[in-house]
Amino acid sequence: xxxxxxxxxxxxxxxxxLSMALIGCSSDSDKQxxxxxxxxxxKKGGDLHVAIDAQPPTLDPQISTTTATKEIARxxxxxxxxxxxxxxxQPMLAESYDVSEDGLTYTFKLRQGVKFHNGKEMTAExxxxxxxxxxxxxxxxxxxIGKGQFEEVDKYTVQLKIEKPTIGVLDVIASTNQFAxxxxxxxxxxxxxxxxxxxVGTGPFKFVEWKPDQYIKVAKYxxxxxxxxxxxxxxxxxxxxxxxxxxEVVTDGSTRLGGITTGQYQxxxxxxxxxxxxxxxSSDMKPILNLYxxxxxxxxxxxxxxxxxKLRQAVNTGINNKDVLIGAFGNKKFYRLDNGLMYxxxxxxxxxxxxxYYNQNDKEKAKQLLSESGYxxxxxxxxxxxxxxxxxxxxxxxxxxxxxxxxxxxxxVVDWATLTSKRNDPAAWDAFITxxxxxxxxTQTLPLDPNYAGWPADEKLQQFTEQIRTAASDKDAYAKWExxxxxxxxxxxxxxKIGDYYTFHVYRNNEIKGNTYFEGMILWNTSLTK
Amino acid sequence: xxSYILKxxxxxxxxxxxxxxxxxMIIHLTPGDPAxxxxxxxxxxxxxxxxxxxxxxxxxxxxxxxxxxxxVFQGNLGDxxxxxxxVTEAILEHLGPTISLAILSQxxxxxxxxxLGIMAARKRGTATDQTFMGLSLLGISIPHxxxxxxLIIILAINLRWLPVAGYKPLSAGFWEHIKYLxxxxxxxxxxxxxxxxxMTRSSMVETLNLNFIKTARSKGLHERKVIYKHTLRxxxxxxxxxxxxxxxxxxxxxxxxETVFNIPGIGQLIINSVERRDYMVIQxxxxxxxxxxxxINLLVDLLYxxxxxxxxxxxES
Numbered sequence: 001x002x003x004x005x006x007x008x009x010x011x012x013x014x015x016x017x018l019s020m021a022l023i024g025c026s027s028d029s030d031k032q033x034x035x036x037x038x039x040x041x042x043k044k045g046g047d048l049h050v051a052i053d054a055q056p057p058t059l060d061p062q063i064s065t066t067t068a069t070k071e072i073a074r075x076x077x078x079x080x081x082x083x084x085x086x087x088x089x090q091p092m093l094a095e096s097y098d099v100s101e102d103g104l105t106y107t108f109k110l111r112q113g114v115k116f117h118n119g120k121e122m123t124a125e126x127x128x129x130x131x132x133x134x135x136x137x138x139x140x141x142x143x144x145i146g147k148g149q150f151e152e153v154d155k156y157t158v159q160l161k162i163e164k165p166t167i168g169v170l171d172v173i174a175s176t177n178q179f180a181x182x183x184x185x186x187x188x189x190x191x192x193x194x195x196x197x198x199x200v201g202t203g204p205f206k207f208v209e210w211k212p213d214q215y216i217k218v219a220k221y222x223x224x225x226x227x228x229x230x231x232x233x234x235x236x237x238x239x240x241x242x243x244x245x246x247x248e249v250v251t252d253g254s255t256r257l258g259g260i261t262t263g264q265y266q267x268x269x270x271x272x273x274x275x276x277x278x279x280x281x282s283s284d285m286k287p288i289l290n291l292y293x294x295x296x297x298x299x300x301x302x303x304x305x306x307x308x309x310k311l312r313q314a315v316n317t318g319i320n321n322k323d324v325l326i327g328a329f330g331n332k333k334f335y336r337l338d339n340g341l342m343y344x345x346x347x348x349x350x351x352x353x354x355x356x357y358y359n360q361n362d363k364e365k366a367k368q369l370l371s372e373s374g375y376x377x378x379x380x381x382x383x384x385x386x387x388x389x390x391x392x393x394x395x396x397x398x399x400x401x402x403x404x405x406x407x408x409x410x411x412x413v414v415d416w417a418t419l420t421s422k423r424n425d426p427a428a429w430d431a432f433i434t435x436x437x438x439x440x441x442x443t444q445t446l447p448l449d450p451n452y453a454g455w456p457a458d459e460k461l462q463q464f465t466e467q468i469r470t471a472a473s474d475k476d477a478y479a480k481w482e483x484x485x486x487x488x489x490x491x492x493x494x495x496x497k498i499g500d501y502y503t504f505h506v507y508r509n510n511e512i513k514g515n516t517y518f519e520g521m522i523l524w525n526t527s528l529t530k
Numbered sequence: 531x532x533s534y535i536l537k538x539x540x541x542x543x544x545x546x547x548x549x550x551x552x553x554x555m556i557i558h559l560t561p562g563d564p565a566x567x568x569x570x571x572x573x574x575x576x577x578x579x580x581x582x583x584x585x586x587x588x589x590x591x592x593x594x595x596x597x598x599x600x601x602v603f604q605g606n607l608g609d610x611x612x613x614x615x616x617v618t619e620a621i622l623e624h625l626g627p628t629i630s631l632a633i634l635s636q637x638x639x640x641x642x643x644x645x646l647g648i649m650a651a652r653k654r655g656t657a658t659d660q661t662f663m664g665l666s667l668l669g670i671s672i673p674h675x676x677x678x679x680x681l682i683i684i685l686a687i688n689l690r691w692l693p694v695a696g697y698k699p700l701s702a703g704f705w706e707h708i709k710y711l712x713x714x715x716x717x718x719x720x721x722x723x724x725x726x727x728x729m730t731r732s733s734m735v736e737t738l739n740l741n742f743i744k745t746a747r748s749k750g751l752h753e754r755k756v757i758y759k760h761t762l763r764x765x766x767x768x769x770x771x772x773x774x775x776x777x778x779x780x781x782x783x784x785x786x787x788e789t790v791f792n793i794p795g796i797g798q799l800i801i802n803s804v805e806r807r808d809y810m811v812i813q814x815x816x817x818x819x820x821x822x823x824x825x826i827n828l829l830v831d832l833l834y835x836x837x838x839x840x841x842x843x844x845x846e847s
Contacts, residue, residue, distance in 0.1 A: 057568040057806065064568060064569055065572040066570035067570075069570070139577055193585065194568055194584070194585060195568070211623075212612070212613040212620065212623065213624070213794040214794045248792075251792070251798075252695075252792065254679065255790060258682050258687055259694045259696075261694075262686055262693075264695075264696070416562075417566065418562045419562075421561040434571070436572070451576065452575070
């Protein structure tokens with residue numbers, strides 16, 4: 001037996017040595033590939049493997065606000081108008097557009113010869129059906145456009161008629177979230193309530209296959225007709241340079257990291273922020289930091305202690321926003337202290353009005369405001385979830401901050417689906433923490449919408465919204481927005497934007513090139529180099 | 531024998547009925563609903579309410595339950611809100627990966643456990659026994675997914691021998707299919723092996739002390755024959771029970787391991803469906819898993835008779 005044991009231990013030692021030798025060899029061979037490859041050479045075709053962090057509930061871009069839907073659907077569907085990286089409106093399926101002098105009629109000339117993936121030519125009837133469906137599905141669109149309707153003028157011209165002049169109609173049509181993708185009329189006519197079942201658009205990639213919980217495959221659309229303009233963000237020329245994009249659903253963050261490290265995927269979404277330094281120092285991979293939104297503490301203004309304006313002001317005065325952001329995101333690359341309710345990157349609308357009321361961290365003044373408020377020591381319920389770690393971590397720091405100024409706090413930790421349902425019940429919570437992604441217009445800011453959870457049904461706030469909407473010019477609208485933001489920080493405090501935050505995606509820089517990012521990954525004009 | 535099988539199958543009915551009611555109640559009493567998940571985090575309350583109405587989620591719970599049960603009796607488990615297909619089809623799609631993984635894990639487990647258990651029993655009380663049983667304790671204690679992560683770091687990231695995660699069906703080729711399953715099978719199999727090895731050891735030790743083994747040895751039978759033909763076969767019933775139970779657990783889906791290795795199996799289907807509140811899929815899958823688990827146990831009971839004729843004789847008398 002001892003002999004056998006000796007043999008066994010020899011075998012194990014040999015195996016260990018062999019593995020160590022192979023570890024050495026594998027990294028050597030990597031180095032060789034790099035030096036041999038030298039300058040990256042563009043390869044035509046091939047499969048691009050992208051690891052996404054969640055399966056989209058649907059690929060119908062008109063009904064869902066989820067990020068996964070937007071990220072995939074933007075490669076399949078196109079809109080009349082799009083945004084360039086400076087958030088300026090540019091034509092896409094529309095060749096040109098024109099607004100009447102009274103601001104009530106918008107005319108869109110369509111590009112001719114654009115074909116859907118089913119071979120049919122896109123004409124006015126498809127655009128009218130798509131846009132009118134979108135107006136009924138997207139509350140934001142309906143809010144901005146009001147009771148507008150699209151009508152066919154001729155085969156290649158459509159008109160949008162609205163009841164009263166309003167700003168930002170074109171920005172909303174070009175918005176990237178829950179976007180107005182154009183689909184064939186027949187598909188819309190036959191669509192069930194929970195989204196279209198036939199995925200047919202006009203984009204550079206056509207839908208091929210969806211294996212639930214595994215992957216969504218799109219392929220190059222050979223008859224794609226690009227715009228004759230240089231590529232710029234979502235605007236300009238689009239060209240599918242790979243044969244297929246396979247969006248693989250990989251819900252576990254460490255698995256996505258493992259896959260991108262070994263080259264199983266060329267792109268991986270949402271890598272855990274702890275791995276940022278590791279990725280940055282790698283020569284094979286590059287991080288893409290992207291603005292995800294504003295971390296926000298939303299008050300319940302319909303019921304409970306936070307109906308008291310003074311109490312909301314006390315919270316805003318007392319908290320240290322930086323501490324909350326550090327607690328939530330750790331690395332300072334992942335947050336930005338900024339009070340703009342529209343983001344710094346959105347040059348057209350950004351303002352720092354009311355910044356003196358942001359990140360005050362004045363505990364004494366907060367206590368003073370607290371004593372002036374009607375707060376009687378009730379326990380405040382903060383609704384949060386561990387499905388998004390930053391939400392939970394920031395809630396923990398907020399709890400401490402609030403306790404420092406003498407407010408009792410209880411965290412109500414639930415799963416994400418429960419949170420979205422519970423927050424619609426005003427009796428169930430006092431505050432919740434979430435992130436809001438950028439919107440095209442200030443009037444679309446969700447936590448300022450009187451119908452959104454938190455219910456900021458303040459008369460003055462609504463007046464501002466109406467004044468911005470019906471302003472005579474963009475300049476007037478901007479001036480009103482500045483006033484509105486100042487009022488929101490100084491007096492009404494419907495919510496506290498704690499700060500901007502970023503997430504990061506990773507791509508293998510020596511295997512692909514041409515990929516860009518604007519409110520999501522852009523994978524047309526992207527080619528494989530290996 | 532036939533009446534025994536029939537009785538066991540009939541006893542399934544109340545089990546499935548209770549499971550269906552409990553599952554239905556739990557998921558319908560949990561806040562959250564598919565409409566909100568479909569429309570996304572920034573959807574308005576009105577839009578969510580409208581879709582709830584359209585999907586029939588506002589009907590009274592008992593009405594929804596009876597509607598569902600009526601469908602089940604007609605062989606229709608309903609449609610998934612998310613996958614745009616019948617639940618039965620969704621389950622069948624996810625069953626393939628789970629079954630492949632379960633079989634491979636079970637083979638790994640048995641290949642590790644039986645030799646270890648037998649050797650430990652033969653060398654009872656010695657250092658070999660202590661080492662093997664210590665190892666098996668370690669196997670039970672380490673969570674599968676953690677072991678899985680270690681395997682990923684060593685075999686996939688450092689050595690680049692195997693893909694990190696994912697799944698390819700058998701139709702893509704045998705090696706393509708297997709190479710994605712090796713690591714998860716080892717991760718799951720070692721944990722199960724620990725259980726089976728411990729059971730093998732104790733059952734073997736008990737049997738080795740019985741008189742017929744002493745007789746066999748005194749007859750001068752070769753030790754290998756004593757161990758494998760007489761002891762193992764007689765000690766096998768409890769081992770088979772554990773093997774059956776572990777296989778049942780594997781078929782029910784190893785949720786965390788499937789998530790770590792991104793295998794689209796039953797475990798991941800259940801987890802995802804709970805997150806999405808895809809009611810029909812949760813109900814259908816739990817019902818299917820219960821049925822499979824009970825049937826596997828029934829099969830194990832029937833196998834007792836094959837392995838040990840005494841069981842068969844007792845039942846017949």
